[in-house]
Amino acid sequence: MNLRIEDLSHTYPGAEARQVLCIDAWALKDGDQILLRGVSGSGKTTLFNIVSGLLHPTTGAVYYDDRPLYGLAEAARDRYRAQHIGYIFQNHNLIGALTALENVMMPLAFARTLTPAAQRKRAIELLEALELSDYIHTLPKRMSAGQRLRVAVARALANNPRVLLADEPTAALDEHSGEVVIDLLQSTCADSRAILIVASHDPALISRFHQRVDLHAGQLHEAQWA
Amino acid sequence: MTYDLALAWRNLRAHPVQSLIPMIVMALAIGLSITVLALSDGAKRGIVQASDPFGVLVVGPKGDGQQLVLNTILLQGAPLGTIPPEIYDNLAADPRVSLAVPLAKGDNIGGAPIIGTNANFFELRTSVNAPPAFQIGDGAVFTDDFQVVLGSRAAQDLGLHTGDSFRAAHGVGAGLEEDVHEQIFTVVGILKPGGTAYDGAAYTTAESVWHVHEHEEGEEHAEGEEGEHEEGEEHEETGLTAILVQPVGFAEANQIWQDFYTDTTAQAVFPGQELGGLFDLLNQGVQILTVVGYLVLGIAALTVFLSMYNSTISRERDIAIMRSVGGSRVNVFRVVLFETLALTIFGALLGRLLGYGMAAIIGTVITQRSAIPLPIAYLVNLEPLLWLLPIGVGVLAGLIPAGLAYRVDVVEKLSPT
Numbered sequence: 001m002n003l004r005i006e007d008l009s010h011t012y013p014g015a016e017a018r019q020v021l022c023i024d025a026w027a028l029k030d031g032d033q034i035l036l037r038g039v040s041g042s043g044k045t046t047l048f049n050i051v052s053g054l055l056h057p058t059t060g061a062v063y064y065d066d067r068p069l070y071g072l073a074e075a076a077r078d079r080y081r082a083q084h085i086g087y088i089f090q091n092h093n094l095i096g097a098l099t100a101l102e103n104v105m106m107p108l109a110f111a112r113t114l115t116p117a118a119q120r121k122r123a124i125e126l127l128e129a130l131e132l133s134d135y136i137h138t139l140p141k142r143m144s145a146g147q148r149l150r151v152a153v154a155r156a157l158a159n160n161p162r163v164l165l166a167d168e169p170t171a172a173l174d175e176h177s178g179e180v181v182i183d184l185l186q187s188t189c190a191d192s193r194a195i196l197i198v199a200s201h202d203p204a205l206i207s208r209f210h211q212r213v214d215l216h217a218g219q220l221h222e223a224q225w226a
Numbered sequence: 227m228t229y230d231l232a233l234a235w236r237n238l239r240a241h242p243v244q245s246l247i248p249m250i251v252m253a254l255a256i257g258l259s260i261t262v263l264a265l266s267d268g269a270k271r272g273i274v275q276a277s278d279p280f281g282v283l284v285v286g287p288k289g290d291g292q293q294l295v296l297n298t299i300l301l302q303g304a305p306l307g308t309i310p311p312e313i314y315d316n317l318a319a320d321p322r323v324s325l326a327v328p329l330a331k332g333d334n335i336g337g338a339p340i341i342g343t344n345a346n347f348f349e350l351r352t353s354v355n356a357p358p359a360f361q362i363g364d365g366a367v368f369t370d371d372f373q374v375v376l377g378s379r380a381a382q383d384l385g386l387h388t389g390d391s392f393r394a395a396h397g398v399g400a401g402l403e404e405d406v407h408e409q410i411f412t413v414v415g416i417l418k419p420g421g422t423a424y425d426g427a428a429y430t431t432a433e434s435v436w437h438v439h440e441h442e443e444g445e446e447h448a449e450g451e452e453g454e455h456e457e458g459e460e461h462e463e464t465g466l467t468a469i470l471v472q473p474v475g476f477a478e479a480n481q482i483w484q485d486f487y488t489d490t491t492a493q494a495v496f497p498g499q500e501l502g503g504l505f506d507l508l509n510q511g512v513q514i515l516t517v518v519g520y521l522v523l524g525i526a527a528l529t530v531f532l533s534m535y536n537s538t539i540s541r542e543r544d545i546a547i548m549r550s551v552g553g554s555r556v557n558v559f560r561v562v563l564f565e566t567l568a569l570t571i572f573g574a575l576l577g578r579l580l581g582y583g584m585a586a587i588i589g590t591v592i593t594q595r596s597a598i599p600l601p602i603a604y605l606v607n608l609e610p611l612l613w614l615l616p617i618g619v620g621v622l623a624g625l626i627p628a629g630l631a632y633r634v635d636v637v638e639k640l641s642p643t
Contacts (some may be wrong), residue, residue, distance in 0.1 A: 045641075054550060055637045075554045082552020093640055095544045097240030109229040110552035155551060 001065055001084070001162040003028040003051070003195055008060030010046055010218075020046050021057070021218040033186060033196040035205055038215035044199040045090070047215065048165045051197075052087050053077040064163075082111040086156030088166040092148045094140040100127060100151045101136045104158055111159045126154035130184065145172035153181055157188055164189055166198045170205065182208060230557055233548075234564035241537065245569060248526070248533040252573025253580055255526035256616060259519035260581025261588070264602050266512040268589050272599040273501055276300055276422040278352045279359030282479050283471040283494045285313065285486060291495040292503055298329060298468040299497060300598050301339055301423045305331050308465025309492045311432070317471055322478035325349055327470040332435040333394035333407065338380040340394055340411075340428045342435030350470065360424065364388050365415030371434040375415040379425040386413050394438065409438045421599050436464040523619065526573070531623035534566045538627040545631050546639035558631040566624025567617065574616035 010021040021043040028034065038044050049055035051062055053069050062069040064084070072080060081087075086107075094103045101123055108119035127136050130150040140148050149172050156164060166185060170178035182198075182205060189196040198205065206212070214221045238245040277299045286294040289306040296302045308330070317326040327350060330342035348367055350359045365388035368375055376386060386392065390413045393406045411430065419425055471494070473479040479496075486494035538545070545558045582602065589600035605612065 049637050052550075054640075075556065078549065078552055078554040078557075081550075087550060089550070089640065093543075093547045093550065095547050097237060097544070102236065106548065106553075107551040110548075110554075110557065 001030055001195065002063070003163055004063040004066070005051070006061050006063070008050065008057050008062070010043075010050060010055070011058045019058075019218060021050070023047075023060070023218075023220050026220055028195050028197075030193040030195065031190065032211060033189060033209055034198070035209035035212045036197055036199045036215055037201065037212070038199070042215045043218040044215055045167060046218075048087065048167055048197075048199065051163070052085050052165055053081045079111070082107050083113060083159055084162045086159070086161035086164040088149075088152050088156045088164075088169050090167040090171065092140075092145075092152040094148055094151055094155075096140055099137045099139055100132060100143070100154075103140070103151055104154045107155060107158045113159065123154070123158060126157055127151070130154050131180070146174065146177045149173060150177075150181065153184065157184075160192055161194055162192075163195045164197070166196070166200075168200055168202075169198060170200060170202045175204065178202065178204065227560065230560040231564050234561045234568060237541075237561070237565055238568055244533060244537055248530040249569050249573040249576065251529040252526045252570050252616060252619075253576035255519065255522040256574045256577025256612065257580030257584065258522055259516070260578060260605065260612065261584045262512060262515040262519060263605055263608055264582060264585035265588060265600070266508055267605060268585065268600040268602045269508060269598075270505055271601055271603070272593075273300065273504070275599055275601070277497050277501060279350045279420070279422065280470050280497060282473055282496065283482060284468055284497055285309070285317065285471055285492055285494045286468040288491065288493050291493065292500045294468065294493070294495055295497045295500040296504070297331075298470070299423070301427060302598070305467040308467055309469070311464060311466055313492055314466055314469050317469060317482075320482075322473055322482060323471055324474045325470075325472040328432050328466050329468045329470065330432045330435045330465070331467045333396055333438065335380075335392050335394055335411070335428055336384045338377070338384060338426055338428050340374070340430060340435065341424075342432035343429055344431060347429060350472075359420055359422075361418045361420075362415045363418035365413070368414055368430055371431050371437060372409060372411050373414040373430060373434075374411045375417060375429045376413055377417050377425040377427045377429075378419040380428055381413075381416045383426070388413055388416060407438050409434075423598055432466065523615065527619040527623050530566060530569055530573075530620065531626065534562065534569070534624055534627040535630070537565075538562055538630045542630075542634050543639045545634045546636040549634065549636045550640060555632045558634070559628045562628040562631040563621070563624045566627065567620040570616040570620030570623070574613060577616075578612075 005023050005026040007025075008021060008023040009019055011017050011019045020041075036044060036047075046055065050057045053062075056070055064080075069077060069080070095106070098106070101120070104123035104126060105119050108114055108122060109116075114122060124136060127133065130153060132147060132150055132154070135143055135147055135151075140151065143151070149169065153166075153169065156166070164185065169181055169185065173181060185196060185198070186208065188194070198209070277295075280299050284295055284298050286298065287305075287307040287309050293303055294306055297305050311328070314326060314328040317323050320326075325346060327346045328343055331339055332342065333340045345367060348358055348360050348362075351357065352359055362375065363378065365375070376384070381387070384392075391410050392413075393408065393410055395406050411428075411434070417425070471482065473482055483494045483496065486492055548558055548561075549555070582604070585602045589602045592598065593600050
């Protein structure tokens with residue numbers, strides 16, 4: 001799958017309207033793994049929201065395999081997101097009333113590509129791979145921040161996405177857990193030739209990505225850091 | 227769709243208190259309606275069932291026809307008075323009459339009315355080919371004065387068996403213990419249960435009822451109270467409180483009714499007509515209670531709406547998460563609507579348990595106290611409406627909260643700030 005962004009800009013409406021994103025062009029291809037850095041407010045989350053189909057950009061377009069994402073009707077875009085895009089949110093965004101298993105099964109159910117039994121099997125496999133075997137039926141409030149993040153990772157990987165977006169995936173983890181998660185993300189995406197974009201401040205990740213970009217004031221720059 | 231339904235169910239289970247309250251309010255609303263409707267339906271069928279064996283015409287003293295029927299057939303209230311036994315003699319000899327049954331209510335045993343009649347009473351039937359409505363279950367029909375046949379429930383309540391004796395108390399209702407007649411009655415038979423108010427009465431010859439009073443009045447006279455005894459009082463003591471008449475045909479029934487229409491001492495009434503008037507009164511009461519039921523249903527709808535509205539507002543972030551992992555606007559709309567519908571449907575189901583349960587309990591208590599059967603039955607004709615109402619309420623109460631879910635701004639709700 002190829003991901004291409006053209007003439008993209010976004011301005012949040014309101015009295016203090018300001019442009020938060022302005023990207024002339026950005027193209028990614030199968031298997032690309034990108035580390036995206038930027039200070040708070042640089043537009044990382046806005047970029048992820050646009051790329052995932054959640055936020056209609058003010059101008060410009062996002063193409064997946066040369067098909068404009070925002071050319072799809074909203075319901076079709078929702079389905080596309082469920083089937084092809086994994087998104088790990090900075091604050092995990094798990095549903096508190098659902099167990100880890102139920103949270104992970106949710107995108108599988110919305111994608112409707114597997115039977116309910118197969119959805120359950122897939123979700124359990126992912127949770128076990130993330131060392132959460134003992135927490136399958138646990139509610140998020142009874143888990144540590146690290147465990148919650150791992151559930152969010154499992155949920156994002158559930159449908160074998162073609163594009164995986166991870167917003168600060170190691171922020172709440174200790175070094176070992178962070179390595180486990182990044183290993184899983186990188187190896188999964190490498191195996192499936194999926195595009196991985198990780199937004200992170202974690203210096204430990206720098207050495208693990210060959211492609212690195214800065215997002216500064218809404219604009220992308222080649223990384224200036226080692 | 228299936229997953230949306232499962233998710234709605236999961237959400238309800240995750241918030242049991244918030245889910246139970248609107249469900250209970252809905253259950254109370256539906257339960258109240260079902261209790262009222264089932265009891266009114268039971269009362270009508272019970273009265274029809276109880277009046278079935280008692281012939282086409284009731285002849286009795288002039289006065290309120292409804293009171294005559296209620297007192298004669300349902301044994302409710304006091305008799306209007308008495309009519310001369312000659313009226314019975316004339317009716318019994320009338321070729322237009324196939325069966326006439328004299329009834330003389332006078333005293334009681336432990337609250338069970340003692341009814342003076344004759345063997346014709348045991349010939350009463352619900353229809354020509356039907357078996358007798360009042361059949362002996364144990365012992366035999368009375369053949370002499372002061373012999374008594376007890377209704378099944380009277381025998382059970384009084385703890386009397388065939389061969390037992392008792393003394394009657396004065397008056398038609400239970401009174402002071404010492405206000406009893408000297409005359410001893412002997413139980414010679416007990417009726418099979420008949421499902422009418424007559425299960426709670428005792429039967430003897432009309433002469434027994436009259437003799438008890440004549441005998442005691444004679445004693446009072448001997449004690450020098452003649453001056454207080456007015457002319458004709460003895461005649462009144464030998465009167466009948468009613469006569470059940472089964473004419474040979476419809477035309478004859480009308481003729482007899484017409485004969486009594488101009489009579490100054492007695493009247494003939496059609497029980498069906500009088501009970502129809504009673505049902506009209508009952509329906510007015512039901513209509514008022516139905517309005518109350520609709521009001522309670524409205525309150526239940528408001529409770530469900532407020533509960534779902536608040537629940538949706540407090541779960542906007544969860545709804546945004548659902549959308550972010552691939553759920554469509556239609557998915558989240560359906561989840562909230564299904565939750566509302568589940569609340570109202572389970573409330574309606576619980577309401578049925580409550581409604582029919584309460585109706586059965588109240589019906590049993592009324593039957594025990596009044597001896598009028600009150601059979602509670604499933605409201606087959608009204609059930610579709612009693613399902614459609616809560617479902618309609620659920621859809622209406624759920625539309626706005628579901629609309630809120632539909633319009634949730636995903637990016638805004640997922641923003642960490």
